[in-house]
Amino acid sequence: xxxxxxxxxxxxxxxxxxxxxxxxxxxxxxxxxxxxxxxxxxxxxxxxxxxxxxxxxxxxxxxxxxxxxxxxxxxxxxxxxxxxxxxxxxxxxxxxxxxxxxxxxxxxxxxx
Numbered sequence: 289x290x291x292x293x294x295x296x297x298x299x300x301x302x303x304x305x306x307x308x309x310x311x312x313x314x315x316x317x318x319x320x321x322x323x324x325x326x327x328x329x330x331x332x333x334x335x336x337x338x339x340x341x342x343x344x345x346x347x348x349x350x351x352x353x354x355x356x357x358x359x360x361x362x363x364x365x366x367x368x369x370x371x372x373x374x375x376x377x378x379x380x381x382x383x384x385x386x387x388x389x390x391x392x393x394x395x396x397x398x399x400x
Contacts, residue, residue: 316369364382
């Protein structure tokens with residue numbers, strides 16, 4: 289009969305090698321997705337608020353003519369991982385949101 293002492297430790301070492309990094313990277317990936325989602329929502333909300341008049345911005349006089357409108361909202365976020373051995377570099381998230389201008393001067397309400 290063979291000696292089986294230590295076989296559980298070897299098996300654990302083989303399973304733990306890929307498993308432990310996956311366990312620690314799951315919360316990190318969650319933070320990345322949350323950060324990206326928050327940045328995207330902030331970009332869209334900013335563009336919407338400017339377009340609806342809830343926020344105001346100053347534009348150069350020669351940028352657009354009177355009666356024209358375009359809203360471009362851009363946001364950038366540098367994400368630095370608190371766990372540097374998983375992501376040693378800074379990750380840059382960038383979102384651009386365009387709100388199309390209306391093509392007509394009046395909006396007709398059919399069921400008002």
